[in-house]
Amino acid sequence: MLLSTRLRSRRLLSLLAMVALLAGAAAFRLPPDDEVVRRIVEGVQRYYGAALPEKAYLHLDKAWYTAGETIWLKAYVVDARLHRPDTLSKVLHVDLLNANNQVVARRNLLLAGGLAPGDIALPDTLTPGNYTLRAYTGWMRNAGPDFFFSRRLAVWPAAPVDAPDSNPVAVRARAAAAFRAAAAVAAPPDVQFFPEGGNLIAGLENTVAFKATNHDAHGLDMQGQVFDAENRAVASFRSSHLGMGTFTFTPVAGQRYHAVVAPAAAPTTVPLPAVQATGYILHVVTLPNDFLVAIQKQGGSGGPVLLVGQVRGTVAYVARSQMSGAEAFTMHIPKSKFPGGIVHFTLFDGQGTPLAERLAFAQNQSALRVTLTPDQASYHSRQPVRVRVAVADAKGQPIAANLSLAITDSEGAGSSAENIASHLLLTSDLAGYVETPSYYFQNPTPETAQHLDALLLTQGWRRFVWKAVLAGQAPVRDYGVERSLGILGQVTQPNGKPVPNSKLTFLQSSPIKQVLSTVANSEGHFLFTGFGGCDTTRVTLQARAKDARAVVLRLDAGPPVATRPLPPLPLQAPVALKEALSRSQQQRAAERQFRLDTTKFILLDGVNVRGAKAQPVDSRHLHSPNDAAVINMADLPKSNLTVLDYLRGRIAGVSVSGDVRNPSVVIRGGSTINGNASPLYLLDGLPVDFQDIVAFQASEVESIEVLKGPGAAVYGSRAANGVIAVYTRRGSPAYKPSSESAPGVIVLNLPGYHCGREFYVPRYDAPQTNRDFPDTRRATLYWNPTVRTDASGKAEVTFFTSDAKGTFQLSAEGLSGEGQAALGNGSLQVK
Structure with missing residues (x-):
């Protein structure tokens, strides 16, 4: 735990007194031209120069969604050292994974200068729950999934939360959530202990950090005691923030220590790391303007030691001293020496062997301030809005920046758990899940600094190991730089x-x-x-x-996913979110009847199907099989014909005419709408264009179904001319994942870049705008991923309000050309 304020003050005064006593006797000094120093500095520079690490960040329009909504996003890919928009990779992969870590949606984004807009349309039938959105380049796979962008997203049911029984998907999801929640509560907490610097050293006062998490990796408040092998209590502790904290004690050589932790279903016993008889302690106290570093030694013959401080491969501090006996060395190191971010303090011996390491945070780089100013105090429905955007640094100097802007329903919006500044400076350099990282930046106080220090003590992790760096080993390069889409695989026996x-x-x-x-x-x-x-x-x-x-062809399956499932949604939505969810669900219901945007998809009413349980369930069918004329491809000889070739002459009332360059299909009995007699085409249950069907190879098709008249009514007014539904073998739930059609032969559809939709913004000052139906935009009123301020730091955006009334939140994020994160918020009133 973090110590009480009085105890922390007492320890700090004691340490400052020790500094005053030792300052004249022993201090670190800057080394002269030194071969070991040169080898360490050049090793770090060489490693980063070869690794060229990247970071990715996604700005989303909001923090939560309901099934049927669209995730609007803007991708920022930067170099990991200076955070400048990257030009190394040209492809960013974005995956949406469900609670069981299965990929349910994937987008390939084409990067231009490290930037790209995108979107993911969530189906109405998407199972509610927690999802993971991750983003990575092929080059980032060399560093591993720990350094991908990753964010948890809650997707709530499309049906009203107060009436879950009206939606069978929601009923199943809630039942599964209740079962998983009950099982998770019984699971013991995960408690870990981390000695500062790396090891417990006998005979010296050690600082030990700890972290306790529950089944879903969230911090768990806890307290406990530390006992020696004879069960004598030697220390007590209590967490102060998200299950984290620190305590101190002096271990004895040869002793084994364990902690007894509560609360839990039963007291949990956790062993502490083994005690080392000799070694070094590297202790760091974060002060407002500098770091107070203390080094102590136990045992050994002593000798020269070297302290190195580096941030993302930039060595900013090096000092050398001579240690013998039990003396301690202390120093004040100004934070201004370091770039903003995580500082790695590493203690080496005279030969360059690492002895201890400690992470700290230099919070001396403020994000650029984005000011968002609407041109009026309040607005009416369907009224034009002009928002002035201004970007400036901490000194008020204007900055050119590339931004994305979201305007969303402020009800239940709260603050995002992460933003571009917290990601680039903190979480992108830490492995594992970090809970609410933006907390450490929103209100920088001594208390939040201590909480951040506890996070770094428990979750600190570096991108490289010193052994490889000092040996001159090249970083792993299993994956190359992607400048276009491709197919990667291996030929095996x-x-x-x-x-x-x-x-x-x-x-x-x-x-x-x-x-x-x-x-x-x-x-x-x-x-x-x-x-x-x-x-x-x-x-x-x-x-x-x-x-x-x-031979066998094995295609690259993509990066590995976590093995631990995500926690379920709570059985009841949080009070602060409930009204916003209700509004969003009402908006989705209205959009089933009125579509304001230009998408070609039709949102259909839910269909409740009752009957005998069948496995596997094919969710691609909304209609009854008895309403369709079916061509079962398994009953026909295999050939290279297309779907339209098989339709010719096989179903009464279906006329296929023209050649492959200009085909036409008409279902007799349909009603022409606005001069259009074309039927509705479905591929695996989704509406598609005729061109997506016309050349589809029949060898990849499981069945073709044709509906007309009342049987097609379930698909809405677009189905007035009938429906032609094509179901692929690969889309079937019974399909086996082997895609080989013959030994050594594989057939696949390689998705191209995601050329996303543009967020629909009606213009009510234009005469052609349809005003006869409601404008339901509320959850996300406006999204613009391409806001650019000029050299004067200014830009302007215009849009119209909808029929929704209330308070809307404005949120902008982005980057300057020099890699400075930019953040800003505002509000908008519609009466």
């Missing part, structure tokens, strides 16, 4: 052993036709790259070994 130098043939059938070939490397790995555009690429890959033996 059926037993998994790689097949070296096998020949691969690449055949692309859409959107263009081409044939390529390459040879796998000595480990059987291969890469086809150079794909672009928004279209899905239809690809057939074939691999052949030189000795004609059987």
